[in-house]
Structure formats: C-alpha cells, structure tokens
Amino acid sequence: VSFLLAPSLADACDFAKSAGRRLLVIVGCCRVDYRGRAKSLLDFGERLVIIKRDGSVLVHQEEGREPVNWQPPNTRVRYSLKNGFLVLEAVRSHPRERMTLEFQSVKMISFFNLQDQGRLQVTGMEANIVEQIMENPGVLEPGLKIVATQKSTRSGVIDLFGFDSRGTPVVIEVKRSRASPSAVSQLEAYILDFKHRNRHARVRGMLCAPQIPRMVRTLLANRGLEWREFKPILELTDEKQTTLDRWTEHGRTK
Amino acid sequence: VSFLLAPSLADACDFAKSAGRRLLVIVGCCRVDYRGRAKSLLDFGERLVIIKRDGSVLVHQEEGREPVNWQPPNTRVRYSLKNGFLVLEAVRSHPRERMTLEFQSVKMISFFNLQDQGRLQVTGMEANIVEQIMENPGVLEPGLKIVATQKSTRSGVIDLFGFDSRGTPVVIEVKRSRASPSAVSQLEAYILDFKHRNRHARVRGMLCAPQIPRMVRTLLANRGLEWREFKPILELTDEKQTTLDRWTEHGRTK
DNA sequence: TTTTCAATGTCGGAT
C-alpha cells in the first residue's frame, strides 16, 4: 500500500506513473471529456477514479451503480502535466475512443497490489435453468424428451427442443425472470420458422419462466402456444459437490 | 479526508460506522455472498469495495469494467463484527436481495466528502440520430416525409413515422449501434400492430442503423421489411475542429 | 408502480 494525501499535481503525476500496472485510486477534482461511440462532457467536480491493471478506467460520482464515465479493459493510460492540470488520457482502438481527465486538485492518490485468486460462482442464470430441465424434463411434462439445446434456426437459437410422449416436436423458450411479451414474439418466430421448414409439421411451442403474467398468457393462448411456470433450485456447483462429499462421508456410495 | 491504514477489524468497523452517509472506500480481503434474483459466492481475496451515499455497494476486482458483486442504490448497509470478521450486510427489498461481505483483513479504509455539481452531457444517442433524420429525411430516401416521432402504439413506441413520395406510410426503427435480430422483431411487431389497426393498409417497415449484419438483413427480407445503413454525425463542425486540435496536441504524431 | 426500451451498455461464447 502506498498513498499520498493532498499531493501537489506534480507529485500526484509522478506517483501515478510509479504505480505501474497496479490498481490505482485517485480522489480529486477533475473534468472529463469523452469521445468515441458517443461524445460527452462532465464539468469539474470531485470524483473517485479507478485505474485497473487491464486498463479499465472508472470515474464514479457519489451516487449510482454506474460510473459516470469510463473506458473498458485494454485501454492505454498515460499521465502528464499540462496547462496546470494533471491529465489522464485513456485511449483505446476498436473502437477508437478517448477519455481525458483533467485534475485541478487531488485529495488522495493510492495504489495497491491485490492478492485475489477468487473466481465468482453464480447460479440462477438461464443456462442453469436449461441444465435443470435437461436433467429432468419431467418437471415440465411427463414423458417429455429433450434432444437438443441451443438449436440454431434461421430466426435465432432455440433454448430447448424435444418431443412429447406422443412424438410431437416441442420448441421451448426459457427465461430466467418474468416472461415479457417479447418472449412470446420470439417463441412465435421459432414456431413459424419450424413450420415453414417442415411443411405441415405439427409442433408445440412452450414458454418456460419462473413467472408468467396474465397478459403474456393471453398472448400465448391467442397464438396456440403453451407455458409452464418453473422455478429453478438455486444451488452452486461446489455446494452440490459438498453435499455429495458429505453423503459419501457418511458411508454411502453415491 | 479521513483514513486508516491496516487497521484492526474492530477499528475498521468503528471507522465505517463513523463515515455516516459519506463515500466509503475499503481495500481488504473479503468473501462475498449474494442471494436474490440469482445466487453467487466469491471466496476470499483482496478487493476494492465502494459504499456510496445512496446505498450502492460495489465490489471490484483488479480487472474488468464491471463490479464482480454489487448492490444497486437504495440498499441498506450495516457493519458489524461477527465470528472474527468485519461483516458488511447490504440488504434491499424490491427485489429482496442480500449481499454479505466478510472481511478477514483491511489494508485501507477511507471516507470522503465529494463536492460535485457536475452533470454529464452526452450526444450521439439514439435521440440525436432520430433528430438528424428528422432534419433531413432525404438521407434515408428521396421524398420521404416524417410526420411523427415517438409515436405510441400498443406494441411500443415507433421511433419515426412518415410517408414516402407515393404516400405510403413508413414505420422506421432506429438503432444507434449495430442492429440485432431483436430489432427486427421489434419492427415487425409495430408493423403488425399498424396493419391490425388500419385494416388493409399498405405500410413499409424500415430498420435504420449504422451497421446491419447479414443475418439481420435476411430476417428483414423474409418479412418484407427494408433497411438503411445510416451513420450519424456526432457533432457540429466547429466542435469537431476543436477536438481534432486537441487530439493532435495530446496524441502521438500520426 | 409497472412496463418498455436505450446504453459509450459489458461480457462471454461461437463461428
């Protein structure tokens, strides 16, 4: 850990350069100019600025989850003194974009070496829901068999595709949160495409989400489509593993 | 500015509580547990944690633009000592979500009062593109006349609505970046709604974006819809000149 | 409050 409190701009500039590729945090009064996919200007004010190892730059105001200005990873960052300002230039190509910070004053500047091997584990995403249905299609309907996931069609990718107990093809669209009317259009497009490619084929369309509002059900019904409410179990892989370990620990095989 | 370097967890806890509603920054080794719309776990590692006035909490690793874990604004944050950890609990309702940070150690903790009246000004957004087409519809097609923007329909808001040189109505959907297949669904929904409300009306549908991939064109063609590639101008000429000057000033030659 | 859609979206995966 290394830091300076209320340094001169020259000292802050030297300090920033000496940080190398370490995580750098600056609190100070700056103006922000951005030009690239869009263009923006932010007048002077005190902000929290973060420069990461990978070149990401974040400018945070006192409120909001989102940075008010930023550059994504793989941005080249340079520091200089110009016109009495400490200037941070963050430039990237692909697309060509530039963000310039002009610091009038710096309250604090600090860099850190972070030891972090942690990798986020998440569950409850669409892929997890699809997995759970794959493992046990019966949760949607007895006798249902899934034969494909992420099946490509001309109108997009079908989440799940299979056949019901009578051999009728079933197209299933999965949503991780409440289904919206657009999900109905999406499903309908797949169905129309399927019918178009396999003339006269009977096919069922099913929308699967933890919550399906009445309006969406109406839309589905009007189009001869079906729905299932399915709430996935939120379980992380290592928890599953832990559970299995514990199971075998207690003396049972599988 | 107030800060502690490598404080004890007890001192860090008191310090965090004393920060009140000021911007708080903690660098330390923590584990993160989140449960709400989804569920996630992040094992111990050193991270940069930001707690904002409005209750936003951000957990940043050394890389990436996005926080690895977070809570949005209007989250209630509490600090406590538990099981030898400094525990930060960030809870919100609507939806009910909880993020828990357990700090094993703290390298630095600091709070700030930021004076910031700055408000971001941006151009180059979809609204600006719509404006430019409004001012000169000829960029899309000679003789095109725009009569409405943000026209409400049951399936959403149409960006631009007008008539071509032969008096046929034209519905235009505008995208500020590359058009995706979902934009086609969107446009199609508007068209279907329009046809539904004005029986046997002829109507043209047009998707307008700076870039339209092959698959999207196919989707459009299959539905009898049209497209125009249109790249907007980001700013006035004198502004461009200024920016170019600054670019060569600060940038490398060439 | 709910719904809808834009965003400098970001990010990861597949082609």
Place this chain on the structure above:
DNA sequence: ATCCGACGTTGAAAA
C-alpha cells in the same frame, strides 16, 4: 475478428 444473446443487466421515461 465478427456476430449474437444473456445480464443479479442499470437507468430513465412513459403509461
């Protein structure tokens, strides 16, 4: 590299 879709998307504006 381009393309495509999910995201604990976030955020704002309109209904």
